[in-house]
Amino acid sequence: MESDLIHINEWLRPLSWLYGAAVWLRGLLFDQGLLQQTRFGRMVVCVGNITVGGTGKTPHTEWLLAHLLPHYRVAMLSRGYRRQSRGFHIAEADTPMSVVGDEPWQMKHKFPDAIVAVDANRRRGIRTLLSMPQTSDVDIIVLDDAYQHRYVKPDLNLLLTDYHRLVTDDCLLPAGRLREPVSAMNRAHAVIVTKCPATLSPMDYRVLTESLRLKPYQRLFFTTLTYGRLRPLFAETPGQDEELTPQTHVLLLTGIASPRQMLADMQRQTRHIRPLTFADHHPFSARDIERIEEAFTAMQGSKRLIVTTEKDAARLSQVHTMSTIVRRHIYVLPVGVTFLRHQEGEFLAMLHQAISEKGTRA
Secondary structure, three states: OOOOOOOOOHHHHHHHHHHHHHHHHHHHHHHOOOOOOEOOOOEEEEEEOOEOOOOOHHHHHHHHHHHHOOOOOEEEEEOOOOOOOOOOEEOOOOOOHHHHOHHHHHHHHHOOOOEEEEOOOHHHHHHHHHHOOOOOOOOEEEEEOOOOOOOEOOOEEEEEEEOOEOHHHOOEOOOOOEOOOHHHHHHOOEEEEEOOOOOOOHHHHHHHHHHHOOOOOOEEEEEEEEEOOOEEOOOOOOOOOOOOOOOOEEEEEEOOOOOHHHHHHHOOOOOOEEEEEOOOOOOOOHHHHHHHHHHHHOOOOOOEEEEEEHHHHHHHOOOOOOOHHHHHHEEEEOEEEEEOOOOHHHHHHHHHHHHHHHOOOO
């Protein structure tokens, strides 16, 4: 059920109380106006969470870009986690991944018409975007992973929580994985329960809704992961189109925060899966490639594939010591999101209403 990944380190509770006191004080300073929040003249949408670990922010941000770009000039602003640069940068088609980070690099290549920028200081980043001649006409700014960056007051605050680890069942760091207390949910205009099984029953919906205890002004949505067709990571490498079948033996290569749901979904197509898991945003080295090749070579079966995520593919594509056997057999499985309960229209209506109320020009 929804709490199947919850693990609380009870012996760390005293440290969580100390951490919670510091977080509470920071929140109070913002709530009382002693720390100033800035609201901008352009529509700002924040996508974030209050937990450490993956809740599906990247596919949800990409969903927003896919649905907004046909109608608006959109900028995506991220901190650019683990990049090797500082300050503000705009991603261009030829910008190295080390300058902007793997997720912004991935989004720029997936959505070339989007403005993709990075700055750990989101307020400064927005001001820079609006001051530059080439980006000053932006209509909507999507902030990726900025729920805790309260110096910016978003017009639409979207909070994501993993179906397997609801925020209401968790506790503060370091005993649990919450960055903020559960009361921080109150800042959200909408809460999205992510990574849900596609077959949730009406009773499941009711239990989830009651568990989250949302305020009357908040909207609740449910999404599930969906997958595209496998594609070779290296298009120039001779190979063929592949599909997963019950006979396919898969080395599932991931460097993401929470690969469990992806593994469970793939196991519905084939039971012959060997996970090879790295840390989130892991920078793949020559030794890692050797491990991948060794694991793949040791696998049985006449039909064998290495399957990885788009996020990992972005980093793997930068490794210049990739062996021939890995290059020929590594495939990317695109991940997206689908709204359950026919809620996509409801979510789009909420989004466009917020844009209309802001007065963003189309």
